Amino acid sequence: MAEHSLVLDSYLVGKLIRWYIDTYRHVGKWGRTKQTTLEFLERHPISSRDARYLTSSDLVQHIQERRAAGTGPSTVSNDLTWIGVVLRAAKGAQGMKVNPLIVNEARSTCHELRLIAKPKRRNRRVSPLEEQKLDDHFSRRDERSDIPMFDIWHFAIESARREDEICNLLWEDVDEVHRTGIVRDAKHPRMKEGNHRKFKMTPEAWAIVARQPRTDERIFPYNAKSVSAAFTRACKILGIKDLRFHDGRHEATSRLFERGYVIHEVAQFTLHESWNELKRYTNPRPELVRDIPARPSTTNVVQIRPVRARKSPVSGQPSRAAGQLSRRDRRRSQATGISDHPNGTLDTEATLPVPAA
DSSP states (O other): OHHHHHHHHTTBHHHHHHHHHHHHTTTSOOOHHHHHHHHHHHHSGGGGSBGGGOOHHHHHHHHHHHHHTTOOHHHHHHHHHHHHHHHHHHHHHHOOOOOTHHHHHHHHHHHHTTOOOOOOOOOOOOOHHHHHHHHHHHHHHGGGOSSOHHHHHHHHHHHOOOHHHHTTOBGGGOBTTTTEEEETTOOOSSOOSSOOEEEEOOHHHHHHHHTSOOSSSBSSOSOHHHHHHHHHHHHHHHTOOSOOTTHHHHHHHHHHHHTTOOHHHHHHHHOOSSHHHHGGGOOOOGGGSOOOOOOOOOTTOOOOOOOOOOBOTTTOSBSSOTTOOOHHHHHHHHHHTBOOOTTOOBOTTOOOOOOOO
């Protein structure tokens, strides 16, 4: 009886989630969102359900309860994503009798009911007043803190780097001559490890790097979570609403375009691999877009074709000597200011007819 209970217990959603975390957490690099969502689901009431009898309606009800509690549509969509990952791993790796297809059915229903959605595109930029407030606050704060938030924040809006990328930059990876650095294990939807990318720095970003003390192998030897928390706390103190540290990446990208860099040049700073990815971070201010002078117009230039001698339809010989004009053509050229030169050039001394008194 005890053995039978143990088998049933292993099919609980929470047990499957814990098995998945313990088994695969160290196989590849996980993002914070994945780990946080899995651990949340492990504590949620849905974790007590038997995965063998889990249905799409159970998942839809879970999503409805989460939305009713105030959770956003893109956040609850992640619940379905990671439940599906766990069920597929349990069936494929363990041969457990679970049905991962219920996740697809639940997702389709939730889309129709508008319970889930893709994340909204952010276009938040830092206003000059907000930037001044942050500068003043961080200048005072940094005098009594170990984390130089003034330099870290300004490096973020000059380099377009995320907080974890900033806190993992190495001195050995920067090139002072060419002002470049290397992001190790750069964020990528498929390549979680070994995706090392070289990026360009603006003169302002390099100046921040150059003034950091070399006390560690890392340029900014701080915890990325602590950096993010310090920024969030500063915004709350200053009354700055809806501004995240990651918005510094949007700010930096937009400023690069406003400076005059083109798409393929901006990508050398931000490390975006396509324009579809890059444009999500591009929100230039119209008043800061550079002016490009118009090219001189060529539409008012009159091209006059040279006159060719016409052949007689009878003899096949020129009807008159090359360069001669008929009397009608001569009168027309005098009226329009065109000389009777064979090349049809403009005659500035041509006499225009005098109107009758």
